[in-house]
Amino acid sequence: MGHIVLSGIEKSFGATAVLKGIDLEIRAGEFLTLVGPSGCGKSTLLRIVAGLEAQTAGDVSIEGRNVNGVRPSDRDLAMVFQSYALYPHLTVRKNMLTPLRLRDLTAWQRLPLVGRFLPGTAAKLAAMQQTVAEVAEVLKIEPLLARKPGQLSGGQRQRAALGRAMVRRPVAFLMDEPLSNLDAALRVHMRTELTELHRRLGATFIYVTHDQAEALTMSSRVAVMMDGELLQLDTPSRVYAAPADLRVAAFVGSPRINLLSGSLDAAGRVSLLGRTLRRAASAPPQAVTVGLRPEHLAVVSQGAIVSQGAVVPEGEAGETFAGTVRHLSYLGSDVFLHAALADGREELVVRCDPEATESLSPGDAVAIAQARGAALVFGADGARIPLGEAADAALEVA
Numbered sequence: 128m129g130h131i132v133l134s135g136i137e138k139s140f141g142a143t144a145v146l147k148g149i150d151l152e153i154r155a156g157e158f159l160t161l162v163g164p165s166g167c168g169k170s171t172l173l174r175i176v177a178g179l180e181a182q183t184a185g186d187v188s189i190e191g192r193n194v195n196g197v198r199p200s201d202r203d204l205a206m207v208f209q210s211y212a213l214y215p216h217l218t219v220r221k222n223m224l225t226p227l228r229l230r231d232l233t234a235w236q237r238l239p240l241v242g243r244f245l246p247g248t249a250a251k252l253a254a255m256q257q258t259v260a261e262v263a264e265v266l267k268i269e270p271l272l273a274r275k276p277g278q279l280s281g282g283q284r285q286r287a288a289l290g291r292a293m294v295r296r297p298v299a300f301l302m303d304e305p306l307s308n309l310d311a312a313l314r315v316h317m318r319t320e321l322t323e324l325h326r327r328l329g330a331t332f333i334y335v336t337h338d339q340a341e342a343l344t345m346s347s348r349v350a351v352m353m354d355g356e357l358l359q360l361d362t363p364s365r366v367y368a369a370p371a372d373l374r375v376a377a378f379v380g381s382p383r384i385n386l387l388s389g390s391l392d393a394a395g396r397v398s399l400l401g402r403t404l405r406r407a408a409s410a411p412p413q414a415v416t417v418g419l420r421p422e423h424l425a426v427v428s429q430g431a432i433v434s435q436g437a438v439v440p441e442g443e444a445g446e447t448f449a450g451t452v453r454h455l456s457y458l459g460s461d462v463f464l465h466a467a468l469a470d471g472r473e474e475l476v477v478r479c480d481p482e483a484t485e486s487l488s489p490g491d492a493v494a495i496a497q498a499r500g501a502a503l504v505f506g507a508d509g510a511r512i513p514l515g516e517a518a519d520a521a522l523e524v525a
């Protein structure tokens with residue numbers, strides 16, 4: 128349940144094209160995250176799926192049915208927003224009952240006092256109470272049912288809002304930055320809760336966030352968007368390790384991937400900072416950008432590797448970049464060392480073990496080694512150029 132297909136979705140506000148032809152298939156039961164910088168069109172795309180916004184061109188189909196002209200309430204989707212949108216004057220139980228009352232009771236049956244004595248109302252009310260009890264159990268919010276939103280913590284309110292969305296048993300949950308109002312610790316905790324909830328429900332989740340770490344930790348697949356375009360749709364590990372585009376590589380990962388300018392010659396050799404990569408590319412000669420993740424670099428001192436930041440093969444310690452320590456940023460389990468390279472223009476960020484950097488201070492000279500086979504190469508158009516096996520054993524550098 129919950130198979131959703133978007134084809135050729137375009138959206139313009141006046142003369143501004145906000146979505147430029149999005150094709151995206153969301154598999155039944157998957158946790159798919161739309162991620163990208165603020166303003167790239169994520170919310171607009173989600174609102175089009177929900178039917179809250181009409182697309183300028185393209186089709187939305189849910190469970191094989193084209194829903195282009197179908198009203199939001201008839202799409203069988205549940206939308207959870209960053210503002211919880213709970214009724215403040217109603218208890219959690221009544222908040223959860225409201226969508227069921229609107230869907231299952233007639234206008235007469237909903238009348239105060241009189242309604243409950245009309246035929247059929249009692250049975251429907253009992254079924255609704257049963258549904259609320261079941262959902263409350265899944266979300267572990269039974270003790271909160273009698274409280275009003277003002278008496279709940281941020282995380283509890285979030286769960287109550289989810290509960291209200293869940294009672295209708297939608298084919299898919301659409302969530303637009305639902306954790307952004309929570310403090311940092313609770314946000315990390317709720318990531319785990321949402322992932323577990325997704326596993327328990329087996330429902331389709333479409334989740335929107337600008338936070339790449341949130342996207343990587345929770346999703347089955349990640350759709351990276353930028354400027355109204357879908358740049359890559361892949362598993363979190365593929366998006367991180369094999370980004371299709373320079374913009375994806377730069378957006379995913381924190382601290383950011385190191386990007387250095389290089390060149391690709393007619394023989395397919397990639398050079399940067401006066402050295403040549405072992406692996407060759409089969410692409411025409413051009414200026415390229417070489418991406419090196421901080422964990423694929425290591426600091427080397429007097430021929431020995433002092434940081435465990437990378438898998439640097441023995442014997443390669445001599446093949447290093449010379450740099451000067453600019454800054455050490457301490458994060459507890461890791462230290463990120465920022466080094467200015469000898470040419471003074473480029474800087475590299477290297478992940479290090481805290482113990483390994485204890486003796487280092489800004490201004491110290493360091494040598495930086497690079498893990499073999501880890502460099503990512505992007506062409507002049509931004510697309511990644513795959514590298515093959517070592518073309519020539521003599522090019523024994525990186």
Ligand SMILES: Nc1ncnc2c1ncn2[C@@H]1O[C@H](COP(=O)(O)OP(=O)(O)O)[C@@H](O)[C@H]1O
Pocket residue numbers: 140145163164165166167168169170171172
């Ligand atoms: N109703 C609207 N009218 C005009 N422009 C809009 C409207 N809604 C969104 N936009 C514009 O569309 C772009 C994408 O917005 P949005 O989908 O909210 O991005 P995101 O959720 O990725 O931050 C932004 O430039 C935004 O200003």
Ligand SMILES: [Mg+2]
Pocket residue numbers: 169170171303
């Ligand atoms: Mg948004």
